[in-house]
Amino acid sequence: MRRLCHAYLGLVLAFLYLPILVMVVMAFNRSALYELPFTFDLVWFKALAGNQRLLAASWNSVWIAACNAVIATFLGTLAAIAFARYTFRGKQLMQLLLFPPITIPWLIIGTSMLIFFFWTGIGRGLHAILLGHVALSLPYVIVVVGARLQSFGPTLEEAAATLGATPVQTFLRVTLPMIAPGVVTAALFAFAVSFDQFVISYFLAPPGTSTLPVEIYTAIRKGFTPEINAVSSIIIVISMGLMLAVARNYRFGGE
Amino acid sequence: MSRVDVDRVSKRYGQVVALDEITITFADGEFFGLLGPSGSGKTTLLRAIAGFVVPDQGTIAFDGEQVESVPVHRRDIGMVFQNYALFPHLTVADNIGFGLDVRHIARSERDRRLDELLALVRLSGFGTRKPRELSGGQQQRVALARALATRPRVLLLDEPLGALDRRLRQEMQVELRDIQRETGVTTIFVAHDQEEALTLSDRIAIINEGRLVQVGAPVEIYERPLSLFAAQFLGDANVLRGTVVDRSTLRLADGTLILSTLPAAPIAIVRPEKIAVLPAGTPAPGNLLSGEVVQAVYSGASITYRIRVATLGDEPLLAFVQASSGDVLKPGAPVLARWSPEQTVPLPG
């Protein structure tokens, strides 16, 4: 039985990683139509370096993801503290309101943002994309930091108060160091969510400027260029690397 | 070192009354124990004095100065939590020095005080360790040192020894008492059990369902409980119910007369250790009840007898006897339970 299970898991993993591996391998293949036989070549990666559109889009993606990480982590941490350390009427309702951004199909969220931003004059653009990404990242940040806060309860902060620490001192000397691993995890998460985000960016991107996923999508729709393969491979490696860091951090950052 | 006056403090949570007009004065320098069943409100009272609970009514004052509206961090208290609440990210030294650091005490003064405290709790040299490297008993001492570092007006202990095993707990009880005597700080603690309350406290308060049942020195409450609850909560009690015949006599259902030196009341108790167990038929003065041994538990230094006495109904009479001769009466043996009138405790309440 055990061997059967291991074999089955192996199959599942093979299914999950097959296309990715194929893509990464083909990125190093000289053939433009990625036919076999396989000849190792870095030509497409070099072509990437010259592709201005892709480079600009990459830079936008990174920049937005970084801003998103900072803003979402900051706002989300504050809210997480409120949920973990206070009881108040309406808390459950507010926590419930965190579900829509992640449970409503992004198609609907993206198009409604498009409508609203258009109507209110915010319009499309990188700033609009940032607005959308933060909204999507907030629930994750609140959950991650919230879990960290739950893990050590309010007793430590009470102890600090009995020792004479003002609320600000308590926050800086006790709360912040204790939640630091959770905050870092949340920031990495938020960065990844933004960097990989496609749907919202797609609707909010103005003609001419976009993020990397949107750029890749348009390129795919127009027809296949092997550079897409190369940049996709890079993204997948970064993406997975980020998540690996999150997972490590989450487990070893806590006690 | 402060006197703490709690005056008619009440607190309710929705329908539940946590504290009901509690009034106690904790004298300066006293070691005071709060005792009561779980949910009785003793922890709520402690937290009200600390400032985590804001009373709905009543006042709390330290040395006459009212503190109900003073936030926790300005009350100048020291508190030891049930799970110690040591900061895991700080060393032992930084934990103990925390109260001094937030007051920005000068480095030299801080270090000096730190050495003093580490010596006081017998943990000199442990300064650089982290809490997770310490045993339960050591963590407890760090928590105590930390609470004492700022020379607080009041020291509050929330079942501080609850997490320790029995032997360690008894050791720590002695240490705790010694440290308190040395520092002289007014200490209020929630006791883990009655034994702890009895051995450590100068005075005890028994609290039940948010209400104060009785306050007094351990001997006082034990020997002269004012209510059945107090009598049964602190120690074991044999309950005698009947009708009052005259100033010093209680008549039981079957006519047996019980004598007391204090004014009689419909309910009286007698403590098990005051009862002597004699073979039936032995002539003896004082209060006598005849019955039959139901159970005899031998514990080396003492024997616990449960004796069925017809007039007391189903509940057997409990007697603790010194095993001076090593002879243990067997179940079924007819006996006489005897105690002197001074030991009958009528309950006024």
Add this chain to the structure above:
Amino acid sequence: MAAPPRQRLEIIALTAPAYLWLTATVFLPLMAMAYFSFLTTVPVGGRTASFTLAHYVSFFTKPVYWFNAWRSIELGIYVTAISLIVGYPAALALSRHVRGRWREAIFLLIILPFWSNALVRTFSWTMVLREPLNLLFTYPAIVIGLVHAYLPYAILTSYISLQAIDESLIEASRSLGATAPQTFLRVILPLSMPGVLAAIFLIFVPVIGSFMEPRILGGKDAIMLGPIIEGQFTAAFNWPLGAALSFMMLAIVLVILALAAPLLKRQLGSI
């Protein structure tokens, strides 16, 4: 229980920034879209718009809409079912037949693709499905791509609820004489239902709303509600219609959830 005034201020200060942001970017936009769905046209460039129910009506009258809404639901059912059929046994295998560090490692390996870039993963399938499989731009391709995307979700939630089952319950079942299959059917499966239900909820909804995977893997023939809605916003500029269709999609999701709610409550209540 109401918080004391000073605390109330602190709570507001802590939660306001995040929730104002969410209001401005999620809740208000949804309301704006609701409003738009009743307009005849986009009010810009001098055009005036009037109130109409025409868009909603057309959902029910024009087959291209309600038929493809059904196609989306059908897709959701296929993907959810396949993900669970493949994923639940994997979760079972992982939780009961893999020990020690391997378990964590494999779990991480399964989750990793899920949290990486969805677009790129979908794109990677175009490589595999071209030759010699020649499956690209067909309906099965869409299903494969979506299953690939959401399978980890099914494994994740199933695994979590399987892990939560106390080992002593299984031991008790065995001690009472139940065989392994019986223990599975009578103890393990029922107790892991919350995980299965969570998977259904978390997979079904996004699949109904997907447009990127259908477009990339199904090509121009991928006509489903998702791509249709997307088309209203990018190609046709008929935002009111797109808005109305979006809300119909939302309504479909809510109806399905409402139907499932008693089932959910029963399962969750039995824990």
